[in-house]
Amino acid sequence: MMAEQILLGAENIRQMAWGAVNGCEAASLLMGLHFKCRALNLSYGQFLKTMPINQAGNPYRGFGGSPFKNQSGKFEAIFVRPLLNWGRQYGRLIDLSGAAPAWLYAEVAKHNPVVTYVTVHFEAPDWEIYPFGRVPVNNHAVLLDGFSDQKVHVSDPIDGKYWLAKEKFEAIYNTRRMAVAVIN
Template identity: 70%
Template sequence: MNQPILLGAENVNQLSWGAINGCEAASLLEGLHYQGAALGVSYGQFLLAMPIAQDGNPYHGFGGSPFKNEPGKFEAIFARPLLRWGNQFGSLCDLSGADPSWLYDEICRGNPVITYVTVHFATPQWEQYPFGRVPVNNHCVLLDGVSKHQVHVSDPIDGQYWLDRVKFEKIYLSRRMAAVVYK
C-alpha cells in the first residue's frame, strides 16, 4: 500500500447523546451515512429503532439499554443481529472471522468496516456470561482508513484518529468480529 486511504466517514459521539453503551449503533450509522443510506435518520432515532434482546443475549439483539448499565446485562449487540438490523437501511455483509487484510481490502474498495474491539484498544478483560465468554471492555468502531503501518478509526468514544496496525490487529484478532457496509 503506497498511499494512505482515508474514506472520511463522519464521527458520532455516543456520549454526547447519553448513550454510554451505544457504540455499535454509532459505528453502524457512521458507515450507513458514509454510503449514503439512512441520511434522514439521527443517532437518537436510530437508537430507538435498535432491536432489543428480551433475553439479554447480544447474539439475539441489544442486551440491555444503550443509555444505562443494568446489573446482569451485557450491553451490546453482536455482528449477526447488527447485520439484520443494518440491512433494513443499507447493505452489510458479515466479515466475522476474516483476516485483517480482508478488512483493509474493503477499505481500499471504498467500503467502511464495523469492527468489534475494546475500549481504548486495551487488553480484553474476559468474563463468562450465559451466552459465552466476552470482553467486558467491549467496544465497536468504524474502520475507515488504512496505510502501510496504521488504520484510521471513527471511534464513538474517542473521536477520529490513526492507530498503529499492529495494535489494531492484536485487539481485532482476539475476537475477529466485523461487518462491511456497502453502497
C-alpha cells in the same frame, strides 16, 4: 515508491453526547451507513430507537439491555448477526466475521467502511463469562475507514477520529475477528 494511504473520511458520532453509554455498535453502523448515503434522514437518537433489544440480555440475539444505562447481569452490546439483520433494513452489509485483517483493508480500499469489534481504548480484553459465552466486558465497536502501511484510521464513538498502529489494531481485532462491512 510512495506508501499507500486510504482515508474515507467518515463522520464521527459521539455516543456520550447522546447519553448512549453503550451505543457504540449503533453509532459505528450509522457512521458507515451515512458514509454510503444511507439512512441520512435518521439522527443517532432516532436510529437507536429502531435497534432490536433482547430482553434476556443476549447480544447474539439483539441489543442486551439499554444503550443508555448499565444494568446488572446484562451485557450491553449487539453482536454481528442481529446487527446485520437490523442494518440491512437501511443498506447492504457483508458479514466479515472470521476474516483476517487484510480482508477488512480490502473492503476499505473499495470505499466500504467496516464496523469492527474491538475494546474500549484498544486496551487488552477483560474477559468474563456470561450465560451466552465468554466476552470482553470492555467490548467496543469502531468504524474502520482508513489505513496505510503502518497505521489504521478509525472513527471511534468514544474517542473520536484518529490513526492507530496497525499492530495494535490487529492484536485487539484478532481476539474475536468480528466485523461488518457497509457496502451500499
